Every structure is written in C-alpha cells, then in structure tokens.
Amino acid sequence: MFSDADAAALYDVLNPWDPDRRADDGFYFPLVMGSESVLDVGCGTGAMLSLARERGHRGRLVGLDPDRAALDRARRRAEVEWVEGTAAEARSGAGFDLATMTGHAFQDLVTDQVVRDSLAAIHGTLRRGGRFVFETRHPQARAWEEWTASNPDDVVEVVDEAGRALRYWHDVDSVADDVVTIRGTVARLDGTVLRVFRESLRFLDVAALNGFLLEAGFEIEEQYGTWNREPITASSREIITVARRG
Known part of the structure; x- marks a missing residue:
C-alpha cells in the first residue's frame, strides 16, 4: 500500500523547500520574514512557515490546506497554526499582512466560480494594503x-x-x-x-488572471516572468503576481 501519509512524505522528498538554493523559494521567503502576519494558502506539509519560525519569525503564521494527510505532517512542527480548508474557506477579517500561494497551487482553482470564491476569500483575510503573492505557469x-x-x-x-x-x-x-x-x-x-x-x-493567461484579480478588489502591484523579477515576455514560463488589497 501507498497511503495518504506516504504521499505527503513523498511530496517533501520530491519538493525540498530551500530558499538558499531554489529561486522560487528564495523569492517568497524574504516576503514572509518581512511580514508580521502571514497566511499560506495551500500550505501542504508546511515547510515554508515552519522554516520561517525556525529562523526567527515572531509574528502570526497560519497554514491553510484541504489535504488532511499533508496537514498531519505539518502539525508535527510547532508554533504555527494549521487549518484544514480550501482557499474559498479562508476566514474573513483576520487582517493578514501577506497571503501566499506557492508551488503553483493557484492552478488547482479550476472553474471560474472557484477562482472568484477563492480570491474573494483571500481578499477578505488581508488588512487594507495587505498583499497576495502567488505564481501560475504561463500557458x-x-x-x-x-x-x-x-x-x-x-x-x-x-x-x-x-x-x-x-x-x-x-x-x-x-x-x-x-x-x-x-x-x-x-x-x-x-x-x-x-x-x-x-x-x-x-492555465490562465495574463489578461484572464488580471481580470479575476481586479474583479475581486485587488490592485496589481507587480508581475514578473522569472524569479529574478524580470518582466513578463513572449518567452516567460511563469506569471508571478504581487497583488494588493485596496
């Protein structure tokens, strides 16, 4: 047998989270460390927030994910709040400084309604001026x-x-x-x-993605085509977005 717990453990083997060696992790980690309160939507096994705590983050860290086996693994790591639920179930009014969706988790939002419900919920978790940072593969x-x-x-x-x-x-x-x-x-x-x-x-293109963000009340602060913060071009493989709650 290969259980759900085995699958969660394998995810960590296949996707080691290392901001010192991986450009994508290195993009997110300073944002997390520089924010007093962080909601990681689709946190999986919780590697990012756990490392943030280990490296001295003293604020509020919350991981949200619908995968119970992944959260069971995350909960072995103390001093972070782990919540079972989807992006659309994120609790409004929490006043987070930063919300993230890493590992292309945004692409799991497949239908228009799920995208709208998820963005509305994430918007509601942020304080005014708070940022939502995520990436999606460029189609x-x-x-x-x-x-x-x-x-x-x-x-x-x-x-x-x-x-x-x-x-x-x-x-x-x-x-x-x-x-x-x-x-x-x-x-x-x-x-x-x-x-x-x-x-x-x-796989949303830039125009469709930005349409959903604007509809949800976000202002698009920055968008990049690479983890080195280069602009989106005709050869970009990523759409990396920093959106702000207005």
Whole structure:
C-alpha cells in the first residue's frame, strides 16, 4: 500500500523547500520574514512557515490546506497554526499582512466560480494594503507537453522515508481549453505501480488572471516572468503576481 501519509512524505522528498538554493523559494521567503502576519494558502506539509519560525519569525503564521494527510505532517512542527480548508474557506477579517500561494497551487482553482470564491476569500483575510503573492505557469510555455514518461527530465527516482526506491512521472490525460488533466504515478523501480494521483490544472493567461484579480478588489502591484523579477515576455514560463488589497 501507498497511503495518504506516504504521499505527503513523498511530496517533501520530491519538493525540498530551500530558499538558499531554489529561486522560487528564495523569492517568497524574504516576503514572509518581512511580514508580521502571514497566511499560506495551500500550505501542504508546511515547510515554508515552519522554516520561517525556525529562523526567527515572531509574528502570526497560519497554514491553510484541504489535504488532511499533508496537514498531519505539518502539525508535527510547532508554533504555527494549521487549518484544514480550501482557499474559498479562508476566514474573513483576520487582517493578514501577506497571503501566499506557492508551488503553483493557484492552478488547482479550476472553474471560474472557484477562482472568484477563492480570491474573494483571500481578499477578505488581508488588512487594507495587505498583499497576495502567488505564481501560475504561463500557458504560452505549454509546460504540460513536457509532462511525460518519455521525457527523462520528468522521471524522478528517489528513496522515500520508508527506504523504498521509487520512480515518479507524469502523463497528460486531456487538454480542454485552459484546463489540463494529468496523472502522477508512483511505482517501484521494477514498474509495480503503487499509487496514481489525478489532478486538473488551469492555465490562465495574463489578461484572464488580471481580470479575476481586479474583479475581486485587488490592485496589481507587480508581475514578473522569472524569479529574478524580470518582466513578463513572449518567452516567460511563469506569471508571478504581487497583488494588493485596496
């Protein structure tokens, strides 16, 4: 068996959170450390907020995620508030200085209504002038075309916490308008499949994304195409957004 707890542990192996070595983590971490109160929406196993606390953050840190197994793992780390729920269930009136959605979690908001409900809720959690910072893959880069077992860069071999040698890869099931549905497969090295994860991701372009943000009451403060804060161009793979509650 490959349990939900195994899946949460594997996520940390596949996605080690390290602001000293990873450009994306290094982008977010100073924002977190410089904010008195932070809500991490889609916090997963809680690596970012836990490290912030370890490195001396003394303010309020709250992680929100609907994945119970991931939160169970996060809750092993003390002095951070962990809340089970979706982005749309974020509690209004908390007055956070900063809300984040890292790891392309924003793309899990697939329908127009879910995007609207989630942005409205996140807006409501922020104090006036508070910022919402997140990223989404730019559709022009067509990242999903690289998610296949035939691409050696998409096949990862790791040893998990239980000492199992595993292989992980993706396959694309469908592309419908701006929604891509994928499978992530965990298998033993002999090919025995242990778990298949299915996920739908939405690829909004800049105009559509900004339309949703403005409708929710956000002001778009900055947008970048790279983690080095370079502008969005015709070759950008990311849309990195800093939005402010007006």
